Amino acid sequence: MTFAPPETQTPVATWSAVLFDLDGTLVDSGHDITAALATTFAEFGIPIPDAAGLRAYVGPPLLDSLMRMAGLNEPDAWKVLTRYREIYGAAALKSPVFPGVLGVLKRLHDARVPVALATSKPEALAEAILRHRDLLPYFTVVTGASEDETLSKKADIVAEAMRRLRARGIDPTDAVMIGDRAYDTDGARANGLPTVLVEWGYGSPAEAREAYAVVHSVEQLARILKV
Numbered sequence: 001m002t003f004a005p006p007e008t009q010t011p012v013a014t015w016s017a018v019l020f021d022l023d024g025t026l027v028d029s030g031h032d033i034t035a036a037l038a039t040t041f042a043e044f045g046i047p048i049p050d051a052a053g054l055r056a057y058v059g060p061p062l063l064d065s066l067m068r069m070a071g072l073n074e075p076d077a078w079k080v081l082t083r084y085r086e087i088y089g090a091a092a093l094k095s096p097v098f099p100g101v102l103g104v105l106k107r108l109h110d111a112r113v114p115v116a117l118a119t120s121k122p123e124a125l126a127e128a129i130l131r132h133r134d135l136l137p138y139f140t141v142v143t144g145a146s147e148d149e150t151l152s153k154k155a156d157i158v159a160e161a162m163r164r165l166r167a168r169g170i171d172p173t174d175a176v177m178i179g180d181r182a183y184d185t186d187g188a189r190a191n192g193l194p195t196v197l198v199e200w201g202y203g204s205p206a207e208a209r210e211a212y213a214v215v216h217s218v219e220q221l222a223r224i225l226k227v
Contacts, residue, residue: 014107017165017172021179022119022126023058024201028093033058036088045079045173046070057182058202061120061152092125093132098200100218105138107227114140114170118161120154121145141165154187162191182207
């Protein structure tokens with residue numbers, strides 16, 4: 001995706017913590033997710049969207065998307081979601097980390113800035129991905145969706161990540177969210193946090209309107225994070 005040039009954006013805050021989205025922000029999982037969705041849709045006889053249509057499923061809570069975009073009722077959406085998880089689970093650990101992301105996490109760690117994950121992906125799977133890619137040691141807390149989807153909306157996940165940070169004695173009032181979709185911006189804003197959107201993810205220019213900043217490189221991200 002291509003956003004407006006961020007050259008005029010300069011860091012104006014020292015962040016008390018940094019919250020990261022996972023898909024499209026830390027790991028390049030879009031192909032694996034959409035391939036699993038296409039396979040699942042085919043099994044259930046659901047019309048398979050084009051590439052852009054499949055990509056629209058990446059980011060928001062999948063159960064909601066299956067009902068909203070595929071037109072499924074909740075029981076059928078659960079059947080599709082359960083099968084999708086089986087198919088995608090076999091490929092999830094293969095998704096690569098975006099170039100330069102590890103370096104930013106290391107610099108935040110060296111600067112002793114608390115880092116949290118706030119993703120709509122199931123928490124156990126998100127943690128497994130971080131562990132497999134040797135990213136888990138850089139995270140103070142890992143927060144994802146619950147298996148039953150009672151915790152799935154981004155605003156609620158961000159709120160839970162902030163609660164867990166507070167439980168560790170960290171004040172997240174001046175934290176920042178790093179993501180790639182409007183769902184990240186909306187979820188962070190609901191909790192009083194600004195969002196930095198990364199261009200290497202799966203969003204569109206229209207999703208950048210409410211962002212605090214937009215970056216097209218990890219070097220720009222590091223400057224905004226002051227590490």
